Amino acid sequence: MNKELEHQFVTELESNQNIVHKVCSLYTNNRDAHNDLFQEITIQLWKAYPKFRGEAKFSTWMYRVALNTAITLYRKSKRRIKTQDYESVVFKIKAQEYDDTEERQLQLMYDAVKQLGDIDKALVFLYLEDKNYTEIADTLGISEVNARVKMNRIKNKLRTILNP
Amino acid sequence: MMDELELLKRDWQQQEASLPKLSYDEIYKMIRKKSSSIVKWIFLISIMEFGFWLMITVFASSDEFQPLENSIWVNILNGSLEIIPFVVIAYFSYRFYQNYKRISATDSARKLMKNILDTRKTVMRYVWFNIGLFAIIMLIVLLEVLILDPPQEFTQKIATADSAIMAWFLLAITFIFVIAILGGLLWLFYRLLYGILLKSLNTNYKELKKLEV
Numbered sequence: 001m002n003k004e005l006e007h008q009f010v011t012e013l014e015s016n017q018n019i020v021h022k023v024c025s026l027y028t029n030n031r032d033a034h035n036d037l038f039q040e041i042t043i044q045l046w047k048a049y050p051k052f053r054g055e056a057k058f059s060t061w062m063y064r065v066a067l068n069t070a071i072t073l074y075r076k077s078k079r080r081i082k083t084q085d086y087e088s089v090v091f092k093i094k095a096q097e098y099d100d101t102e103e104r105q106l107q108l109m110y111d112a113v114k115q116l117g118d119i120d121k122a123l124v125f126l127y128l129e130d131k132n133y134t135e136i137a138d139t140l141g142i143s144e145v146n147a148r149v150k151m152n153r154i155k156n157k158l159r160t161i162l163n164p
Numbered sequence: 165m166m167d168e169l170e171l172l173k174r175d176w177q178q179q180e181a182s183l184p185k186l187s188y189d190e191i192y193k194m195i196r197k198k199s200s201s202i203v204k205w206i207f208l209i210s211i212m213e214f215g216f217w218l219m220i221t222v223f224a225s226s227d228e229f230q231p232l233e234n235s236i237w238v239n240i241l242n243g244s245l246e247i248i249p250f251v252v253i254a255y256f257s258y259r260f261y262q263n264y265k266r267i268s269a270t271d272s273a274r275k276l277m278k279n280i281l282d283t284r285k286t287v288m289r290y291v292w293f294n295i296g297l298f299a300i301i302m303l304i305v306l307l308e309v310l311i312l313d314p315p316q317e318f319t320q321k322i323a324t325a326d327s328a329i330m331a332w333f334l335l336a337i338t339f340i341f342v343i344a345i346l347g348g349l350l351w352l353f354y355r356l357l358y359g360i361l362l363k364s365l366n367t368n369y370k371e372l373k374k375l376e377v
Contacts, residue, residue: 034184071368129176138272
């Protein structure tokens with residue numbers, strides 16, 4: 001691969017790395033796993049990069065590859081740590097920004113999302129990233145109607161987890 | 165609930181500051197690293213399977229097998245049993261390569277999963293073909309020996325047995341039993357392999373597919 005392409009890719013990824021970090025924090029439970037998944041996503045992005053011809057925004061294109069890696073391509077380590085044990089890398093809510101109840105509520109919500117299955121997490125992630133249903137459906141390869149139906153089911157599921 | 169998800173969304177979009185930040189050099193080093201993706205594992209395992217069966221095929225056909233009788237149909241049968249495995253391995257390798265090339269991380273999640281599973285399916289079909297062929301060859305060899313040149317011991321046993329049908333029946337049962345044991349072991353091996361490699365992929369794919377029904 002030529003140097004210029006490498007430089008171009010690393011620069012773009014460096015400025016858009018937040019997307020990848022967010023996917024990693026959703027799908028992993030500790031810092032090692034987070035870094036491991038980040039690396040695999042980076043490799044997959046780089047492998048696919050020569051075919052990326054700017055037909056979409058770099059960031060849009062990244063969502064797809066990052067989620068595909070997290071859901072399908074990445075081989076999860078067997079030494080996975082249970083949700084309860086983790087020191088969350090990202091989901092630390094700053095105490096001064098919210099009052100106690102709101103902070104607690106948020107933490108509960110994050111924990112509930114982490115308990116969802118791989119596909120559900122992907123939908124929630126795209127929803128939180130403010131993607132519309134057309135994009136969500138397109139990324140997952142399902143119809144828009146079904147994406148909406150699925151999202152409603154996830155909302156119900158979260159409700160059950162939060163209020164057992 | 166809606167309010168809570170909206171609350172989460174607000175917080176989600178404010179979290180940028182708390183995210184880790186990698187430097188240019190750190191990312192640059194990462195693109196030199198080797199992938200350890202499931203596709204790579206599937207590729208390696210499949211290549212090993214093709215290699216294994218190719219070895220068996222070559223080994224089996226280089227074995228100087230002298231037909232017991234020069235009847236035309238025995239020759240044709242033996243000849244085609246030697247050629248067919250190579251034609252089939254060529255076909256399946258080609259299909260496997262085609263499927264493998266189709267796997268792309270830039271497809272939709274569903275299509276990506278389908279392509280990976282299809283690639284595996286090609287290899288599985290090839291393996292089942294071999295097992296089937298193996299069973300047929302065993303049967304043919306057995307019949308050729310028994311019909312064209314039955315060993316003295318066997319003819320005597322049949323002759324002295326209380327009932328010749330019973331002896332044939334026992335032989336058939338033994339044959340089926342051996343095939344079943346071998347098939348069972350292979351099945352177990354693949355269950356394990358699939359269990360380790362493809363369990364979550366299968367679950368996720370089914371979940372997406374279920375939506376579309």
